[in-house]
Amino acid sequence: xxxxxxxxxxxxxxxxxxxxxxxxxxxxxxxxxxxxxxxxxxxxxxxxxxxxxxxxxxxxxxxxxxxxxxxxxxxxxxxxxxxxxxxxxxxxxxxxxxxxxxxxxxxxxxxxxxxxxxxxxxxxxxxxxxxxxxxxxxxxxxxxxxxxxxxxxxxxxxxxxxxxxxxxxxxxxxxxxxxxxxxxxxxxxxxxxxxxxxxxxxxxxxxxxxxxxxxxxxxxxxxxxxxxxxxxxxxxxxxxxxxxxxxxxxxxxxxxxxxxxxxxxxxxxxxxxxxxxxxxxxxxxxxxxxxxxxxxxxxxxxxxxxxxxxxxxxxxxxxxxxxxxxxxxxxxxxxxxxxxxxxxxxxxxxxxxxxxxxxxxxxxxxxxxxxxxxxxxxxxxxxxxxxxxxxxxxxxxxxxxxxxxxxxxxxxxxxxxxxxxxxxxxxxxxxxxxxxxxxxxxxxxxxxxxxxxxxxxxxxxxxxxxxxxxxxxxxxxxxxxxxxxxxxxxxxxxxxxxxxxxxxxxxxxxxxxxxxxxxxxxxxxxxxxxxxxxxxxxxxxxxxxxxxxxxxxxxxxxxxxxxxxxxxxxxxxxxxxxxxxxxxxxxxxxxxxxxxxxxxxxxxxxxxxxxxxxxxxxxxxxxxxxxxxxxxxxxxxxxxxxxxxxxxxxxxxxxxxxxxxxxxxxxxxxxxxxxxxxxxxxxxxxxxxxxxxxxxxxxxxxxxxxxxxxxxxxxxxxxxxxxxxxxxxxxxxxxxxxxxxxxxxxxxxxxxxxxxxxxxxxxxxxx
Numbered sequence: 001x002x003x004x005x006x007x008x009x010x011x012x013x014x015x016x017x018x019x020x021x022x023x024x025x026x027x028x029x030x031x032x033x034x035x036x037x038x039x040x041x042x043x044x045x046x047x048x049x050x051x052x053x054x055x056x057x058x059x060x061x062x063x064x065x066x067x068x069x070x071x072x073x074x075x076x077x078x079x080x081x082x083x084x085x086x087x088x089x090x091x092x093x094x095x096x097x098x099x100x101x102x103x104x105x106x107x108x109x110x111x112x113x114x115x116x117x118x119x120x121x122x123x124x125x126x127x128x129x130x131x132x133x134x135x136x137x138x139x140x141x142x143x144x145x146x147x148x149x150x151x152x153x154x155x156x157x158x159x160x161x162x163x164x165x166x167x168x169x170x171x172x173x174x175x176x177x178x179x180x181x182x183x184x185x186x187x188x189x190x191x192x193x194x195x196x197x198x199x200x201x202x203x204x205x206x207x208x209x210x211x212x213x214x215x216x217x218x219x220x221x222x223x224x225x226x227x228x229x230x231x232x233x234x235x236x237x238x239x240x241x242x243x244x245x246x247x248x249x250x251x252x253x254x255x256x257x258x259x260x261x262x263x264x265x266x267x268x269x270x271x272x273x274x275x276x277x278x279x280x281x282x283x284x285x286x287x288x289x290x291x292x293x294x295x296x297x298x299x300x301x302x303x304x305x306x307x308x309x310x311x312x313x314x315x316x317x318x319x320x321x322x323x324x325x326x327x328x329x330x331x332x333x334x335x336x337x338x339x340x341x342x343x344x345x346x347x348x349x350x351x352x353x354x355x356x357x358x359x360x361x362x363x364x365x366x367x368x369x370x371x372x373x374x375x376x377x378x379x380x381x382x383x384x385x386x387x388x389x390x391x392x393x394x395x396x397x398x399x400x401x402x403x404x405x406x407x408x409x410x411x412x413x414x415x416x417x418x419x420x421x422x423x424x425x426x427x428x429x430x431x432x433x434x435x436x437x438x439x440x441x442x443x444x445x446x447x448x449x450x451x452x453x454x455x456x457x458x459x460x461x462x463x464x465x466x467x468x469x470x471x472x473x474x475x476x477x478x479x480x481x482x483x484x485x486x487x488x489x490x491x492x493x494x495x496x497x498x499x500x501x502x503x504x505x506x507x508x509x510x511x512x513x514x515x516x517x518x519x520x521x522x523x524x525x526x527x528x529x530x531x532x533x534x535x536x537x538x539x540x541x542x543x544x545x546x547x548x549x550x551x552x553x554x555x556x557x558x559x560x561x562x563x564x565x566x567x568x569x570x571x572x573x574x575x576x577x578x579x580x581x582x583x584x585x586x587x588x589x590x591x592x593x594x595x596x597x598x599x600x601x602x603x604x605x606x607x608x609x610x611x612x613x614x615x616x617x618x619x620x621x622x623x624x625x626x627x628x629x630x631x632x633x634x635x636x637x638x639x640x641x642x643x644x645x646x647x648x649x650x651x652x653x654x655x656x657x658x659x660x661x662x663x664x665x666x667x668x669x670x671x672x673x674x675x676x677x678x679x680x681x682x683x684x685x686x687x688x689x690x691x692x693x694x695x696x697x698x699x700x701x702x703x704x705x706x707x708x709x710x711x712x713x714x715x716x717x718x719x720x721x722x723x724x725x726x727x728x729x730x731x732x733x734x735x736x737x738x739x740x741x742x743x744x745x746x747x748x749x750x751x752x753x754x755x756x757x758x759x760x761x762x763x764x765x766x767x
Contacts, residue, residue, distance in 0.1 A: 018280040023348040024416050024423070026341065027432065029178060030100040032411035035429030035442060038365060038611065039410045043101065045373045046407035050094055051106055052392040059117045061085035061132025062168075066121035076551040077396040082159030082664075085132015089167025090401030092118075096171070096179035097408035115175060115183055118168075127197070128190035131168055133161045144198050148209045152261060152675060153660040154668075155213040166216030166267075167401065173224050185228065192225045196237055204240055211243040214264040214660070217335075219243075219271030223278055238275055243268050250287035255294045258314050259677025261660050262307040263398070266295075266335040273342045285346070292343055295336065296355055298520050301381055302527035302534050302620065303366070303610065304359025305333045310661050311682065318519040322621055323565070325558050327380040333363045334402040341413060348418065350492035353425045354471040354532075356413055360426070361446075362534040364406050366611040367399075374548065375403030377556035383619040384563035386544045394551040415439070421464040423493070427451045427510065437461065446512065446533050446609070447589040453506040461500050466493040467508055472515070472531045478508045514592075516578045524624040526571070526578050528607060530590055535582075536610040537594065539568070539602075540617045547615060553665040562648065563617070564641040569594070569602035570623040572630055582607065594622075598630060653695040653744075654764040657706075658682035666692035676759070683707065683759035689714070689750030692763065696743040699765035702735045704749070709758030716748040717741060727758055737765070 034040040060070035061084035074080040079087060095111040098104060122130040133139065139156050142148075149156050169191060175184030199207055219241045226234035246268050249256050257265065269291045276284035298315040300306045305328025307313070308321040321327060337356055344352035367376035367387075374389030377399040390400045415432045416423040422439070427446075432439040436458045443451035453465075469476050469492050476494050478487060481504060488495050496506070512531030519525055528535045545560030571581050573596055585591040585606070592607045610620060625633060656662040658675035659682045670690030676683060683706055684690060702715060702722070708731040715722040715735045725733040747765070751757045 018278075020277045020280050020282075020285060020346050022277070022345050024345045024418055026345065026412060026416045027434065028100065029097055029409065029412050030103075031433050032101070032414060033431045033433075034101075034411055035431065035440075037429045038370065039407075039428055041370060042365065042368045043098075043407040043410060045368060045370070046094075046404060047098060047102070047104055047107065049373050049392055050091070050098060050404060051110065053091065054393075055091075055110060055114055055117075058085075058088045058091055059114065059121075061134070062088060062118060062121045062130060065132055065134075065136045066124040066130070068121065068124055075393070075396050077394060077553070077555070078398075079396040081553065081667075082134065083164055083396075084134050086164045086167045086398070087396050087401050088114075088132055089169070089171035090405060092168070092171030092184075093174040093178075094404040094408055096174040096181075097405060100178050101408045101411060111175065111179060111181070115181055115187075118172075119183055119187060122187055122190060128192075128194035130187065130191055131165045133158065133164050140198060143210065144201065146202055146206055148206055150210055150212040151670075151673075152212065152264070152658075153214060153664055155210060159664060160214040162210065162213055162215035162218060166218050166221065169218065169221040170216075173221055173228075176228070177224075188225060189229060192222060192234060192237070195222075196233065199237075199240065207240045208244055211241065211245075214261065215241065215243075215268075217267030217271050219268065220274045223271065223274045227278055235275070235278065238271065242271060242275065247272060247284075247287060250291055251283055253290055255290075255298075255315075257294065257299065257312040259682060260312050261310055262312050263310065263329060263331045263335060264660075265291075265312075266332060266339065270335060270339050270342065273339060277342070277346060288339065289343060289347075292336075292339060301328060301519060302358075302517060302529065303328065303362035303379065304336075304355065305329070305363045305379060306336070307332050309656060309659055311659060311677075316521050318521045318523065318525075322381050322383075322519070322525065325380050325382055325385055325562065326378045327382065328363065329378060330363070330367045330376055330399040331402045333359050334406060337364070348491065350425075350468055351471070353413070353468055357426055357470070357532050358534075360410075360413075361532055362610055366613075367403060368407065369614050371614065372548070375400050378558070380558060381620060382562065383565060383568040383621065384539050384617050386547065386558050386560065386617045387614075388546055388549050388556055388558050389615075390549050390556070395549045395555065396551075397556050399556070414441070418466075421466055423466045423468070424453065425468050427508075445510070446531055449510045449512045449531065451508050451510065453508070455500045455502070455504040455506070457500060457502050460502075462498070463500065465496045465498075465500075465506070467496075467506075468492065469494055470510065470532065472512060472529070473510050474513075476508065476510055478506055480504060480506050482507075514579045514582060519621070524575065525621045526624055527621050528579070528582055528592070530592070530609075533590060533609045533611075534620065535590070535592060535607040536613055536618045536620045537605045537607050538613055538616045539563075539605075539619050541615070542617075544615070544617070553667075562645065564638075564645055566634070566638045566641045567599070568619060569597035569599045569605065570625055570630070572596055572598055572625055572627060574626065575624065578624060597622075598625070598634075650767045652697060652699040652765040652767060654762065655692050655694065656682060656762055657684040657760050663692070666694055668692055678707065678759070681707075681761050683761045685757045685759050686749070687751050687756045689748050691746050691748040693744045694747050694763070694765055696737065696741050696745045696765055698767050699737055701737055701766055702747065703764040703766050704733045704735070704760060705762040705764075706731050706758050706760040711755050711758050712752050713757050713760065714748075714750040714752060716750070718745050719748075724752065731761075 056072035057075045060074045063070040099107045172184045172188035175181045219238045222238035272284045273288040309326040369389045376387045414426040438456040440454045516526040549555040581596045582592040655666045672688045673686035673690040708727045712724040722735045
């Protein structure tokens with residue numbers, strides 16, 4: 001592999017001739033200011049959230065790593081249990097974007113302070129290193145010597161240190177490219193030189209072994225450093241950190257994503273695309289497009305998000321996703337939007353913007369509590385469930401990291417230009433400043449299906465104005481200064497070519513209509529949209545346990561009671577008339593009543609835009625049955641759901657083996673153990689043993705589930721053996737627990753001497 005990568009690099013060039021052509025240029029975030037809308041309100045809330053976080057607590061892991069005395073203690077939660085410092089990198093990115101997006105002086109002061117403290121850490125290290133990874137000398141020393149012990153969520157007994165350090169790489173990059181802080185550029189280059197030195201004695205195969213562990217988008221940031229400096233040695237590093245196990249199937253057009261940790265893969269593909277753009281690699285570009293097509297077309301739900309319990313679910317069965325409390329992860333959509341932007345810039349294909357708009361309005365906009373602030377990790381698609389919101393002093397999840405970045409980036413895709421042609425892609429109230437040209441966009445979209453653009457220019461100016469023709473709209477029309485104007489449609493845009501005068505006003509009508517779509521598996525379960533907006537129903541507010549997250553490891557999961565799905569409404573009718581079940585409410589824009597449902601108490605329930613719902617239980621997808629199907633299914637559904645609910649009520653704690661966050665939340669430890677996925681089910685097995693810390697209060701037995709292989713499982717608790725068991729034909733085994741035990745306790749699963757365990761998918765402690 002080393003020879004293969006070197007050959008690729010030698011063939012590449014940073015010259016413009018080698019790069020993929022950027023057809024569409026987006027504007028710097030500093031050129032756009034948001035106008036009155038929910039987007040602006042969210043941005044203002046985010047400023048309060050950012051300033052409410054304690055910079056010294058975020059910086060503490062970096063100071064410790066540099067051998068300096070911290071000014072405050074680490075934050076809790078993920079920030080002091082192994083992923084110390086990862087939020088600091090996101091925070092740096094968020095401050096940089098927010099300064100550019102708003103010019104806020106308090107944000108600027110915070111940004112400069114944060115950078116000065118990071119520089120102090122890097123100077124103290126003396127070798128260019130700066131990061132919050134705990135006990136850095138030990139782990140980076142081991143890796144530099146080729147002592148590599150990697151699995152999907154750990155590297156040398158640490159929680160994804162490559163993922164962790166990627167955040168500070170990205171933060172320093174953004175502080176330079178977005179906020180213009182030269183100190184950040186210098187620090188970024190020094191840190192990248194440190195990584196070159198770190199891996200200089202490793203073969204490319206050894207680096208690929210490291211990449212079994214989640215690494216964020218290191219390949220992208222190393223390519224960015226190559227573009228910033230013009231030095232090809234950083235492209236070499238970007239290639240070395242490009243996971244070939246993920247890339248090679250994509251190059252062949254093969255979809256093997258089922259069961260993979262979703263947000264591990266998306267940043268890798270962003271990196272492939274960045275390298276492709278810099279080097280003109282058409283095959284890597286096609287691989288990124290193929291990935292996007294598969295994820296968006298076959299693995300995403302109506303709000304634009306993807307994943308169940310953080311992993312890609314099977315394309316032919318979304319039932320698990322619609323039953324789980326751990327629905328689409330916010331980080332995934334954040335990164336899919338970044339990939340979408342890159343693909344749009346080199347293709348000029350407005351279909352990418354159709355997805356961008358869908359995901360922005362329905363997932364990204366909805367994950368910030370519009371009253372209290374706070375960000376959402378999982379958005380359950382399960383009917384009748386709810387979301388959990390972060391708090392600034394307790395919640396240090398990955399989705400808080402991306403969450404604090406999102407509002408500062410709302411404006412980056414509203415406008416673009418192709419040469420001198422101005423493009424309006426999104427209908428968000430805002431002002432664009434482009435040289436001596438200013439464009440103000442005003443509207444009440446999507447409450448009202450139109451937008452107005454006012455042109456301000458010092459002197460008459462000839463240019464082409466392109467307005468996106470949305471996929472959801474069949475008849476876009478426009479007038480200039482109240483009069484019809486010559487237009488044409490080209491490549492998905494309404495084109496107006498004229499000499500513009502100061503004060504010219506363009507009114508654009510964007511009529512919307514109601515549609516319904518199934519999940520990608522085409523099963524009869526429908527989500528309703530009006531224009532680009534996903535509609536949802538508020539179903540209640542009771543028992544939203546943990547809605548404001550504490551600092552526990554699983555605090556981001558809505559673990560309150562699940563309402564039986566049989567108690568949630570379905571629609572009685574036929575597919576060709578499903579939208580007829582929604583009737584608009586007079587005088588209330590984007591508000592509909594649902595008729596013809598299975599449960600009389602829900603008849604006439606109201607649907608509104610999902611992004612308007614917060615702090616409540618809700619329903620997005622509605623199953624559809626004929627009268628005959630419903631009669632036959634009702635009894636079976638009730639029995640199945642009753643059994644599931646009873647089983648969950650008996651569960652004290654559970655681990656989904658081989659799933660990153662579930663195992664991390666239970667402090668997985670293992671040796672000579674590995675994980676995989678079959679039939680969409682994750683599993684772990686070992687030749688020695690692995691363990692978890694689990695709650696045991698009131699638990700009477702361990703229930704182990706997996707694939708019915710013949711090997712035995714040796715079960716222990718806190719070092720005491722509970723004996724050996726084998727799976728029955730259904731892949732289940734149980735072991736009684738001792739009468740007295742502490743909580744939490746360490747549950748160990750091991751193999752018999754000279755054997756290996758079967759594939760174990762789930763462990764539950766039950767009452």
